[in-house]
Amino acid sequence: MGDLIEEWAARVAEAELSGTLPQRWARTQGVAKRAVEVGHALGKDASLLVAAATLHDVGYAPRLAVTEFHPLDGARFLRDEHGADERLVRLVANHSFALLEAEARGLREELATEFPLLERPLLVDTLVYCDMTTTPDGDRTTAQDRVAEILSRYGDDSVVGRFIRRAAPEICASVERVEAAVAAQPR
Incomplete structure (x- = not known):
């Protein structure tokens, strides 16, 4: 079943992003x-992680951007159009401390009510790790450099800039926890 969810996620993300947002794809x-690369640290949740990583930004697709808050738009799309697994939808909705950005956008209650946080800290941290150690072009980076890149693109005083500055310590802590968990796993 693991490969099936990963393949499905790749098809959905490619269909929504590759034509309209090639850099996002x-x-x-x-x-x-x-x-x-790091999914082995999660055991049976490795495929769920890959699917969530593949779909985490699907809400940027122009046809899905209803609220202009991609975690919420993406999660609603996955739930409503695809009947996706609830854990997957909740991961997409809450990836990379989205609740903090939702608060800045006046959408915190909406996000938290519709898509409560998962109680799997390592799984949530690992999605943060994957998201925040990847550049806009898909290359590897550090969390610190990714935060700096986001700030330079959006500006300090934007909603995203304020959110990312507030989330940066948590992002870095998540990345450190994942790096430690991966290092502790036998290969």
């Missing part, structure tokens, strides 16, 4: 590659 593929 390249980034998505890079995030999914990170998930494959």
Whole structure:
């Protein structure tokens, strides 16, 4: 079943992103590659991680951008159009401390009510790791450099800039926890 969810996620993400947002599709593929690289640390949840990494930015697709908040738009799309697994939908909705950005956008209650956080800290951290160690072009980077890149693109005073500055310590802590968990796993 693991390969099936990963293949389905890749088809959905490619269909929604590759034609309209080719750079976002390249980034998505890079995030999914990170998930494959570190997924062994999650055991049975490895395929769920890869699927979530592949779909985490699907809400950027122009036809899906209803609220202009991609975690919420993507999660609603996966739930409503695809009847996707609830854990997958909740991971997409809450990836990379989305609740903090939702708060800045006045969408915190909506996100938290519709898509409560998963109670799998390592799984949630690992999706943060995959997302925040990948550049806009899909290449590997550090979390610190990714945060700096986001700030330079959006600006300090934008909603995204304020969110990413607030989330940066948590992002770095998640990345450190994942790196430690991966290092502790036998290969």
